[in-house]
Amino acid sequence: MLRGLIKKELKEINTKIIIFANYRNTIDEIVDFLNKEEEVKATKLIGQKLGLKQEEQIATIKRFEDGIYNTLVCSSIGEEGISIKGATTAIMYDQGKSSEIRSIQRTGRVARLEAGKIITLLTKDTREIGYYWASKRKEKTMKNILSNMQKETQEKLIT
DSSP, X not given: OHHHHHHHHHTSTTOOEEEEOSOHHHHHHHHHHHTTSTTOOEEEEOOXXXXXXXXXXXXXXXXXXXXXXXXXXXXXXXXXXXXXXXXXXXXXXXXXXXXHHHHHHHHTTSOSSSOOEEEEOOOTTSXXXXXXXXXXXXXXHHHHHHHHHHHHHHHHHHO
8 A cells, every 4th residue: 555655646747755654673673674666765863862963864865855865764863853855755664553743743743835645544443543533623723722822912012
């Protein structure tokens, strides 16, 4: 399923995909699996602990931005604090018990200048479905609270 999904996405011109996974061995398996396809040029972006040094992380991101790679498979390192330009699609591979904040951070990695695509892979008939919808409800609540706070602040500034 993942391979077919990636191949379909890459048919679009200038598509760059970020895949988020929670475990390093999963990340390695995804990269190896996807690189069996001719049109897929996947690499990984993982943290420094037993992974990539900061210089290697920066070089990996640059190669992704420059189009040498069209698919970047990330651990949580790709969620925040790092600018990754040009990503058009984000795929949440193993959502698990991801928090609403983590979800917002991950979706913020794509389409900063134009519309992007977010794809969440879930396993049918598992707890993962419940976790996903609980996280979405919390995310919606957070956005509503922020929106109300912005309105209140604007009203105070006007008066």
